[in-house]
Amino acid sequence: MVEARGLSKRFGDHVALEGLDLALPRGEIFGLLGPNGAGKSTTLNLFMGFLQPSAGTARIAGLDCARDARAVMGLVGHLPEEPALFENLTGRELVSFVLSMRGDDRPARWSEVAACAERLSFTRELDQLIAGYSMGMRKKLALVTALAHDPAVLLLDEPTNGLDPVVAREVRAMLEERAARGVTVVLSTHLLDVAQRVCHRLGVLVQGRLRAIGDAGEVCVQAGGVATLEEAFLALTAAG
Amino acid sequence: MSAPTVVAQGRALLRMSVQGALNSLHRRQGAGAMVVFPLLLAVLLIELARFGGKGADGVRRFLAAAPGDQGTHFVAWWLTIMAVAVVALKYARAIPGRGARPLFDTLLFRALPVSPVTRTLFELLLGSTHSAGFVALAFAPALYGLVTQRFAGLPAVALTAVMALVFNEVATLVAHALHALLSRYLGGRSLDIVRVVTACVGFLLVGSFSTLGPIGVGIARRLRVGRPAPGWSEALPLRGLVRWVRFDDLSGLVAVLGWTAALVTFSVAALAWRVRSPTDLSLDGPSAPTGAGRWEAGLSAARIEWRMLSRQAPYLVLATPAFLVFFFAVVRGARPATGIDLPFVTLMGLIGWAIIVQGTALTGAASRRWRRVLWILPTVGRDHRDAIRALARVHFAMTAGLSLGAALPWWFLQRPIWWWFPRQFMGMALVIAVGQWAQSAALFLLIDPSPDRLTGLSVGGVFGVLVTAIPTVALLVLLSAMSLPAWLSLVALLALLAWSMESAAVARLRWIREPAGDPEAARRVWPALRSFGVAGLAQVVVAESGDALGASSTTTLVLSLLVFAGVLLPLAARGAQGHATVPRWSLRRGIGTGVLVGAANFALVLGVAKWVGLGGSGASPLAAAFTHTRGWVLGAIVVASTTVIPLAEELFFRGWLLPAARREVGDARVAVVLSAAVFAMVHAGGQWAPALWAGLLAGVLMQRSGRLATSLAMHVTNNTLVVLAVLWGRLT
Structure with missing residues (x-):
């Protein structure tokens, strides 16, 4: 469903991503781990078609992410790390705008939006002006807009950052349910326990290269046979 | 899922922007704005009916009439343009950031399945709305004068709008192209400089056009092109320039040089001061670091504040002489040969407007940041008093300078011409400047960086009231000069007052969002009396302004009482809550x-x-x-x-x-x-x-x-x- 072959991105002399190979089937939750500047967001932006790859290809559902960006965006729900929202709208108006722009403003979508907001404890705030939102509320709204059109693929940058533990757990549960329905989820995160708990497989990016890939156990083995994911992360980062 | 069509997406975009505009008016500025804007429109319609008559014919007559012939008519015409401009700007600002471009740059928008063609189309459409407001404010009078050389009435207005929009879009495109070109050759390292250069070029383009418009009129007249429209062409803002083109005398040349000098000085000042600190181009104010100690929080905010203020002050200082040269050149050039002083008067109005815009932009930006500094007052220890006071002094000096800048031309104007239009217009400038001054004076006097919440609360209320009530009063003076029916003036008065009071309440609400500090502090006599004094101060300011403007003593008394009550009401409401x-x-x-x-x-x-x-x-x-x-x-x-x-x-x-x-x-x-x-x-x-x-x-x-x-x-x-x-x- 989500596929990368030799995917590379350079900014001038700086190598942001180098030769990434990845193949994620339907229903997989894949976690991208790595220190700051490792290339996690670059990878997501390449899949979204925001960036043109310097080499290699990124594909979603067989579509080239750079060339067929518009079609890809129709399939994907995207959560940027720091969502910039339109301050003068209410949450509901923004969701309505996003759904209309996607050409799918059916009542079925709205019942899903309502359910989603309910689970995120966000129903009341949905009718307030975004300008007054806190960081956590912005995150929740961005999540709702990313999930509203029932996308086949989710690309999420730090989905649980800034959320309280109860809501964060609910988000994890929602991701697992969607994965069970066949949605492929790619999430980038710093939080190792989140990654370990929710992701089927993990990839550790260090300085633009994929150092390890597999479930938590496999990553530990690839890191030199350490006992925990944290030790693996530290070992891989130090080696890089 | 059906693929979204261009039409459907366009509809969604338009609906979103209109929704945003309404929200911006209603939810953020308060319901009062929803009353005031239609009211202003009603005022304009009545003026229109008075000069043109009813129906489409009336509109046509209104447009075809020579605005220069009738002072009141000219005011209505000018107000119409301003009102359209404000509505357009409001509409465009409802989209985040300035104009439409940032909307299309957000990740949220970029993640939507929109074709490049749709994107470009709507970017232009929504961007033009912003331009419409801007150009209507900046160039419409000059352009209209130019166009009326060949056309009259509605076609002239339509053509003016189209020309202004096209010009603005072209100027923006040129600026963008230049930016792209320079970025390409200079690379990422010098992007800051590129941004500044681009901004300056754009500014020069925009500024020079409002100068070129009247010169074009002069050339057209010299070449006897087209049919000169009597009246309005005489009322062109920069008649000194027109006469220079006709080689009547040299003062117009001096005016052009002065205007150019002003623009160049402005741009150079901007360039010099921005390049000096290229990494800090953002004009966003400081926010109190979370978790920092009181001292650190206050000090870092003060440092940022100082840096920003010191970076802005040179614009004004450097540009002032150039503006003065321009001002005196035009005064000297325009007066001797003109029997009717309307062009001169219009020019004065424009200069006054420029001073207002400049002044409020500077002090407005400063006070917004001030508010943020004040936000952290409760977390600032007493040791920090000196830093806060130093900042207050800077703000105070700046606004005092601005007041002087607005007062001087007004004073000069009293002697040679004592016509109602410049009195009202320059009076408005003066009143607003005095308002700004009073605001900073209030700040200066009231600031007490103790954990006394009430001080902060009072300051918040005073901010809201002064910033809104004073221009309201100025508007009223203007309204009263338009000889409207009594009931309409009364409704306007009450609506405007309600608006300002509501804004004051909103300002106060922002202050009290934080959990209350020392509850005992809110219950002492002195803070109550101090708030009372602030209301009294506002009353005195209004009374003095009314006298200075020559309003009747009864009118002044009533207005000052209303402002007094309007200031006291929100302050007392909060005080009584405790x-x-x-x-x-x-x-x-x-x-x-x-x-x-x-x-x-x-x-x-x-x-x-x-x-x-x-x-x-x-x-x-x-x-x-x-x-x-x-x-x-x-x-x-x-x-x-x-x-x-x-x-x-x-x-x-x-x-x-x-x-x-x-x-x-x-x-x-x-x-x-x-x-x-x-x-x-x-x-x-x-x-x-x-x-x-x-x-x-x-x-x-x-x-x-x-x-x-x-x-x-x-x-x-x-x-x-x-x-x-x-x-x-x-x-x-």
Whole structure:
């Protein structure tokens, strides 16, 4: 469903991503781990078609992410790390705008939006002006807009950052349910326990290269046979 | 899922932007704005009807008439443009950031399945809306003059709009292209410089066009191209320039040089000062670091503040001489040969407007940041007092300079031309500048970086009121000059007042979002009296401005009283909130008793006055005004003295001052006497004795009933009866 072959991105002399190979089937939750500047967001932006790859290809559902960006965006729900929202709208108006722009403003979508907001404890705030939102509320709204059109693929940058533990757990549960329905989820995160708990497989990016890939156990083995994911992360980062 | 069509996406975009615009008006600026904008529109329509007549023919006549011939007509025309511009800007600003471009740059938008063609189309469409507002404000008069050389009426207006839009889009595209070109050759390292250069080029392009427009008119006239439209071409803003093109005299040349010098100096100053600190181009204000200690938080905010202020001040300092050269050149050039001073007057208006825009942009930006500095006041220790005071001084000096800048031309204008239009327009500039000054003075005097929440609260309220009430008053002066029907002026007055009060309340709400600091601090007498002083200050400012503008003493008195009540009301409402009392009487009993006591008191005071031989309340200036006025002023007195003023006074005297004094002194009787004494002082001038008596009564009622409604009912009843008596006296 989500596929990368030799995917590379350079900014001038700086190598942001180098030769990434990845193949994620339907229903997989894949976690991208790595220190700051490792290339996690670059990878997501390449899949979204925001960036043109310097080499290699990124594909979603067989579509080239750079060339067929518009079609890809129709399939994907995207959560940027720091969502910039339109301050003068209410949450509901923004969701309505996003759904209309996607050409799918059916009542079925709205019942899903309502359910989603309910689970995120966000129903009341949905009718307030975004300008007054806190960081956590912005995150929740961005999540709702990313999930509203029932996308086949989710690309999420730090989905649980800034959320309280109860809501964060609910988000994890929602991701697992969607994965069970066949949605492929790619999430980038710093939080190792989140990654370990929710992701089927993990990839550790260090300085633009994929150092390890597999479930938590496999990553530990690839890191030199350490006992925990944290030790693996530290070992891989130090080696890089 | 069906693929979204261009039409459907366009509809969604338009709906979103309109929704945003309405939200911006309604939810962020308060419901008052929803009243004021239609009201302004109504005013314009009435002017239109007065000069053109009803229906489409009227509009045509209005447009075809030579605006230069009629001062009032010109004001209406100018106001129309301003109103359209403001609405357009509002609409465009509803989209985040400035204009439409940032909307299309957000990740949220980029993640939507939109084709490049759709994107470009709507970017242009929504961007143009922003441009429309901007160009209407900046170039419309000059362009209109240019266009009327060949066309008249509606075609001229339409063509003006199209030309202005096209120009603005082209200028923007050129600026963008230049940016792209320079970025390509200079690379990422020098992007900051590129941004500055691009901004300066754009600024020069925009600025020079408003100069080129009139020059074009001059060339057209010289070449005898087209049919000169009489009237308006005479009223061109930069007639000195026009005459220079016709080689009548050299003063126009000096004017052009002055204007160019102003632009270049501005740009160079901007460039020099921005490049000096290229990494800090963002004009966003500081935010208090979370988790930092009080000292660190305050100091870092102060440092950022200082850096920003010092970076902005040179623009003004460097540009001022250039503006002065321009100003005097045009004054010298335009006056001798012109029998009618309309072009000159228009020019003065434009300069005044430029000063206002410049002044409010600078001080507005400064005060926004100030507010943020003040936000952290409760977290700032007493040690930090000096830093805060130093910042206050900078702000104070800047706004004082601006006031002077606005006052000087006004003063010069009084002598040679004493025509109502420049008086009102430059008066407006002066009033706004004075408002800004008063705002910073209030800041300077009131700042006390102690954990006293109330200081912060008062400052917040004063901000809101002064920033909104003063321009409101200025607008009123303008409205009153337009000889509108009395009822419309009254409605306008009340709506504007409501708007400013609501804004003040919103400003206050922003301040009280934080959890309360020391609750005891809110319950002392001194902060209450200080807030009262602030309201008094606002009243004095308005009264003095009214006198200076030559408004009638009655009008000035009424306006100053309304502003006083408007300032006091939100402050007192908040103050009274800190003194929730336990009601001892039911609401019905409270109001009933209040009404009865009010009526009895009225009869008693009337009887005593007759017995003593005084003419009732005739000795007070307000009552005198009452007796001799008519029209909207009378209406305003009636409404204000029976509603707004009693409410503000009760909230303050019985709701705040009395319980605060009781807490501090510990004796309810002393508190009642104290609050009544201050109440009497305010009503000095023939009314102090009945006011002292009424204050004592109201205080006792409040103490007994535990309800503000009781004393309020008494106050309203008493005032209403006085008003009715005076009206009855006038009738008989």
